[in-house]
Amino acid sequence: MLPRLLLALVSGLGLTAAFEPFALPVLLPFAVAGYVGSVHGLRARAALLPGAVFGIAFYFTHIWWMKSSVGADAWLALSAAEAAFYALLGPVVAVLRRAPAWPLWTAAAWASMEAIRSGWPFSGMPWGRVSYAVVDTPVAPLLPYVGVAGLGFLVALAGSLLAWVVLERGRRLRGVLGLVLVVALVPVVMLAPWQVEETGEATVAAVQGDVPGPGNDILYDHRQVTRNMVEATVDLAERVERGEEQAPDFVLWPENATAVDPFLDRSTNEAIWEGVRAAGVPVLVAAIVDAGESHIMNQGIVWDPVTGAADRYTKRHPVPFGEYIPFRSVFEGWNFGRLTELGRDQVSGTRTEPLPIAGIRVADAICFDIAYEDVLHDQVRRGAELVTVQTSNAMFIHTHQIDQQFAITRLRAIETGRYVAVASPNGLTGIIGPDGSVIAEAEPRTTSVLVERVGLSTGLTPAVRMGAWPARVLALLTLIGLLFTLRSYARSRRGQTAPAPATAAPTTDATTAAAVPDRDDPATELEETKSP
Known part of the structure; x- marks a missing residue:
């Protein structure tokens, strides 16, 4: 677990560095990839801890300015509350990891988490959404088309695909192709930027x-x-x-x-x-x-x-x-x-x-x-x-x-x-x-x-026309992904625990049949283990 926690810590600090005063937006997909990697393969409950470490490393440093300007109490309370969202995202990502095309569902979950914490509790706190770090990057022209939530999804998708390339050794080609498709959106939009007359x-x-x-x-x-x-x-x-x-x-x-x-x-x-x-x-x-x-x-x-x-x-x-x-x-x-x-x-x-x-x-x-x-x-x-x-x-x-x-x-x-x-x-x-x-x-x-x-x-712009709908659609995608994954997991569990079909005895003599040990019986296996 220690390597995972270190990865979560470094990735959270990397996300902080993507924003001002460092303004290194190139770190955005790597930070998301590090988050995904830190919870990769864990059970849902275990994924809470690396998610929390990531959130603490990110938010306590991202709004460090609040400590000196508003007060240490407000900084601690708000940072802890926002870090909790990244902790709770960990189990969700761990579950979605079992679904086919999991980077898609994972990116939707990330964007949904950002949208939820931006409006709840009370009026929420939008500071730190990954889209807010892209203003001077080639992906900024995507904003009029997809809005803040949509662009957050695409950044998270790039990070999730990057994690797929590293983690899924047998299916790296799919991850590479997906990453190429996401990156290809940038030159397309640069050739046709949205123009408001x-x-x-x-x-x-x-x-x-x-x-x-x-x-x-x-x-x-x-x-x-x-x-x-x-x-x-x-x-x-x-x-x-x-x-x-x-x-x-x-x-x-x-x-x-x-x-x-x-x-x-x-x-x-x-x-x-x-x-x-x-x-x-x-x-x-x-x-x-x-x-x-x-x-x-x-x-x-x-x-x-x-x-x-x-x-x-x-x-x-x-x-x-x-x-x-x-x-x-x-x-x-x-x-x-x-x-x-x-x-x-x-x-x-x-x-x-x-x-x-x-x-x-x-x-x-x-x-x-x-x-x-x-x-x-x-x-x-x-x-x-x-x-x-x-x-x-x-x-x-x-x-x-x-x-x-x-x-x-x-x-x-x-x-x-x-x-x-x-x-x-x-x-x-x-x-x-x-x-x-x-x-x-x-x-x-x-x-x-x-x-x-x-x-x-x-x-x-299309983003203004759509309003809150991109965030709603992404939340729905996350819910569908969770239901699909949990249903498939439940089916596989039932298949593993189903009793084996009974087989006919080789003879009609009850005494003889009783004398033949049942090799599928766990009790028989235990007795054989005890025998010299």
């Missing part, structure tokens, strides 16, 4: 106002954060008036541009009006808005220079134990970690319609929303022409979380076929093309305003 243009200004003090605490001086956004917007308006900058159609502010309710706090309300009126165009303001004594809402608010606050998008996926406490009444009285810091819970939004801003239909996402397919898919299917991301990565500014999230954002641009504008208080702020390329990027921890001309689109 542009139906218009717009100019967007993304504001990065910077965060005072240590830079990693948005509440250190939250009023100055708002002031920085206003001053950067006023400065932009002055440069536009002097002809030094093109006039934007709308301005994008980041999440936590104001940490207090702008409808209840007079000075904040006046500051926002100052910036919006100076811009002379709508500003998409991200604000924390009260929702009663025990709840708040994290909203992107379209603030018009004439009519004021209008349409709003409310964050759909607040972070459990980061922005709300699940089953808060159960933990009432506990006094540790985030429970002492979160006095009020964030309410989940339900909006699926794009925001109308300056005549443009915009799909908005707030921070971790970008890691979930449903947020952008729902809005793009309903006519969104452009994507905006309002994020507050200040608490992660000294970690590699900001790079991981920006990579996910670039993948969403490819998947949806849309330009994406990202605004963050102090990084990473940027403008991304529909092919995932970074058109403009602000230096972290600076006050910057990016003004760029972007294309608008209304066409839909």
